[in-house]
Amino acid sequence: MIIAIDGPAASGKGTLARRLADVLNLRHMDTGALYRGCAFEVLQAKGDPSNEQDALKGCKKLKEKIQSTPDLNIILGNPELRNDKVGNAASKLASISSVRETLKSIQIDFSCQEKKGFNGVILDGRDIGTVICPNAHIKFYVEADLETRAKRRLKELQSRGLDVTYNAVFAQMRERDDRDTQRDTAPLRAAEDAIVINTSDFTEDEVLEKALAYAKKVRGL
Ligand code: CDP
Numbered sequence: 617m618i619i620a621i622d623g624p625a626a627s628g629k630g631t632l633a634r635r636l637a638d639v640l641n642l643r644h645m646d647t648g649a650l651y652r653g654c655a656f657e658v659l660q661a662k663g664d665p666s667n668e669q670d671a672l673k674g675c676k677k678l679k680e681k682i683q684s685t686p687d688l689n690i691i692l693g694n695p696e697l698r699n700d701k702v703g704n705a706a707s708k709l710a711s712i713s714s715v716r717e718t719l720k721s722i723q724i725d726f727s728c729q730e731k732k733g734f735n736g737v738i739l740d741g742r743d744i745g746t747v748i749c750p751n752a753h754i755k756f757y758v759e760a761d762l763e764t765r766a767k768r769r770l771k772e773l774q775s776r777g778l779d780v781t782y783n784a785v786f787a788q789m790r791e792r793d794d795r796d797t798q799r800d801t802a803p804l805r806a807a808e809d810a811i812v813i814n815t816s817d818f819t820e821d822e823v824l825e826k827a828l829a830y831a832k833k834v835r836g837l
Contacts, residue, residue: 617736
């Protein structure tokens with residue numbers, strides 16, 4: 617079984633994906649971490665994330681690391697990937713189609729591999745239901761209003777001891793939303809057959825409940 621979750625930054629898609637993975641016993645891939653991993657390599661090499669050659673070098677480095685590590689989550693779970701500088705750089709290189717093509721194969725490989733002991737996979741990102749897994753059995757599009765998302769991200773960054781302001785987080789998030797929704801290649805949008813969940817006024821538990829109720833209805837899970 618494949619579940620696809622898409623949505624903008626801090627919409628709650630990552631939380632929902634992790635919780636569904638737990639409850640339904642699925643392997644989970646946070647595909648944003650791939651773009652962040654690539655951006656991290658570019659920044660480490662003092663490159664420009666908007667430059668195709670620099671971005672592709674970052675992808676190559678990331679792929680080499682992935683191939684030489686047995687557990688993908690060790691690389692994608694690096695806490696250094698979570699800061700907003702890396703997130704912003706990720707959204708810049710994410711609009712380069714050759715970069716998307718390079719990272720696509722990692723995501724497709726993950727979604728196709730069957731692993732003993734699991735019931736399937738869940739991937740979250742921006743183009744999972746539309747490009748990476750158009751045949752996913754269940755698709756969710758998770759959204760929330762910009763103010764709510766900026767507040768959530770501010771809290772998250774402050775809890776990690778980072779010195780940030782609401783206005784700066786809000787502005788960066790709006791810039792990133794614009795870039796993600798307006799790019800030519802695989803822009804962020806809900807797949808036609810996705811169920812849309814707006815998380816602005818719901819707790820994490822309520823969002824999980826809604827998603828599980830839908831999964832039960834369409835797949836009998
Ligand atoms: O956690 P947050 O939602 O802030 O971002 P993320 O999911 O870690 O993704 C970082 C950036 O990578 C996004 O702003 C997108 O531009 C890009 N991305 C993408 O283009 N396609 C994906 N499947 C996942 C992320």
